[in-house]
Amino acid sequence: MLNATGRATVKQKSRVVIIGGGFGGLTATQELRRAEVAITLIDRTNHHVFQPLLYQVATAALSPADIAAPLRATLRSQRNVRIVMEDVMTIDRQRRAVILSDETNLSFDYLIVAPGSRHFYFGKDDWETFAPGLKTLADALEIRDRLLLSFECAVQLPDTPAARKHLTYVVVGGGATGVEVAGALAEIARQAIVRDFPGIQPDDFRIILLEGEDRVLSAYPEELSDKAMQFLKELGVTVHLKTRVTDVTRDGVYAGKTLLETANVIWAAGNQASPLLRTLNVPLDAQRRVIVRPDLTIPEESRVFVIGDAACAYDARRHPLPGLAPVAMQQARYVARVIAQSIPQERRKPFVYRDWGSMTTIGRAKAIAQIGTLRFAGVTAWLLWSFVHIFFLIGFRNRLRVMSEWIWYYFTSKPGAQLIYWKVRKAPSSQPEKHTAA
């Protein structure tokens, strides 16, 4: 824009547009807080979600407000950012603009694309109706409503096939999310639910975890996968390895030709990056992620960066980096530095991911962790996991809330968030059969 009065003397601030308020987008925004730039942060929701604990909302252990923080509140004191709550429709590289769903155009000098990913049903999108995934607060609340309704249905039909269907839970995918969901379900079902639903016995529950590979948590060393298997077994979770889902219907999940009858399927198997990335017109990998260059830019652009779950970046051994919060956050810091210091492309050092380790929890007081060459399993890993997750939560209040919920739950086994918000219209399959109690 021409600015007759100031243009010659005052340097126009660089316009940085950031798409997505997840770990990548939010960290990039915060890292640029002292930079001489004008940031626009776009998200379709008004909050940042601490995704690693989302499964605890889905399993009724935590409330949404415990693990989410409004972006505006989090960024309240940062003066150089404008927040726009809207969907992004297109990225127009030619015009160097982002086009929102209300047709607003946002021009940029720098663009950070961090829209994350959604669950992917291997092209069978109709499975989603019966097998919701877990990426947003709305997803988590949907799963929570379904689970709690399922118990309500089962308790009205003791010892019927319909009740057994309602008390069978199939989790598809043996990665971190799948293992955490299955573990939390087993725990909540056998410890908390049984007390509240007279007539349901701990052994009435069946929790089944399906994994296509020959072990769960294949990102970890085999020794820790074995430990995780053992913990799952102790919790009563049945794990089927080398098992591929062929269909998901109203009746349940087909593993090969076997039907696992269930009213509750949770999808933790596949991810696909945001469809927005297609509008960049650059090569994508199998998960539809942008194959970025060593400085996290896209081909032919030195000022368009893709980070987090939306990016396919490689480590030193040419392995793609995993879709984890620490990867997104380190990438965000790298990109923020490049922008703040206006480093020209030819002088940028490649992004290097520093792996501090990873950890996964499987029920109360059970977790596995790997930190460098150190490996932990059991209570130590769980304490470590609890500490790290509380530490990295956004906001002092959320930390306090989650910590007190966990301490409470640890000592009482009473989960804190068993509310059904929206009475889900019961599908025909889950309708209790007619019976007369009189």
Add this chain to the structure above:
Amino acid sequence: MLNATGRATVKQKSRVVIIGGGFGGLTATQELRRAEVAITLIDRTNHHVFQPLLYQVATAALSPADIAAPLRATLRSQRNVRIVMEDVMTIDRQRRAVILSDETNLSFDYLIVAPGSRHFYFGKDDWETFAPGLKTLADALEIRDRLLLSFECAVQLPDTPAARKHLTYVVVGGGATGVEVAGALAEIARQAIVRDFPGIQPDDFRIILLEGEDRVLSAYPEELSDKAMQFLKELGVTVHLKTRVTDVTRDGVYAGKTLLETANVIWAAGNQASPLLRTLNVPLDAQRRVIVRPDLTIPEESRVFVIGDAACAYDARRHPLPGLAPVAMQQARYVARVIAQSIPQERRKPFVYRDWGSMTTIGRAKAIAQIGTLRFAGVTAWLLWSFVHIFFLIGFRNRLRVMSEWIWYYFTSKPGAQLIYWKVRKAPSSQPEKHTAA
């Protein structure tokens, strides 16, 4: 049912069916905990809501889990109750049975009907789309989503008519709910929202309270109504008295022929008891409540009781009792005693409501209260109000949660629950006009 083995010797327990898990139904259930009866408690949700604080969820000050408790958790240790989460379709007096939406029949020896009320639009049901009421958690979350979205829309369109429409809030009804909502809105808007939405000034907000009578809170003495008016004025709420709403549309609220342009209407004007009551085939009053006898039974039945918002009961001066939690709870205790002691109708003393007083809060540190002949206004009343509301909350955890939220908010003015769960599809009227930020 015939029971050949035990019937002659063991007295069959009385079957008590209770419809509704609000203050009336839950209290009746709990009061019967030691009685030799088999209780079935039916509710369409799985939780009890502490309705007096629902407006704080709607205005993003509290989270749903702070003021609601799962019925199963609350009644966990009570052995003589079965909980059914279902809608009641009909009460069949002839067959002495309650028929649920899944066509289950529940026979009863005693029936306590406590389904509460919904908001009433004076026959104009299409107003509900634009003017949601506030009775359930789902209502409160719907209003919260709309409010927060409205700020998001306004901030994108500074100084336009659309922004002004989004920053105008019309509350219809100057009773306790209306005054509390208006006060809370004024406070949250001017203190918290303004800090998070750069470009919105405190004076950009217009909060309008419409009341048909010549004063707000007409259940209180005039002196306290005047105090409440003064508090509302201090908070910047404009009150229009003797004003009747003639229409509610996409554009706003018509008061007489004047259009108050707004995208945010909250309905706190009229109540109507549950339509279920019609199936009793007994006389109803103008609000469709059952006109009960002095022992809270319905005509011609000595074992069918109606309590709470669903009942029109009279005090000694033949005034109908107000729709308040203490009324419902005292009625519940009275009915529970009649049932537990199997008091025949001719020996029942009439129900007498013991009025301990009432109180209404208007923003932080402002409230009015009346206890017998004592009248309070200001900080004392507010401390009293806070104490009483925390004391009567269901459950130790909820008390702790609400108290800590309030203390936090008192000192920081940062409300704790500004999350939009479901991205509400924006109505055409609230769509920001197209503009180019580039």
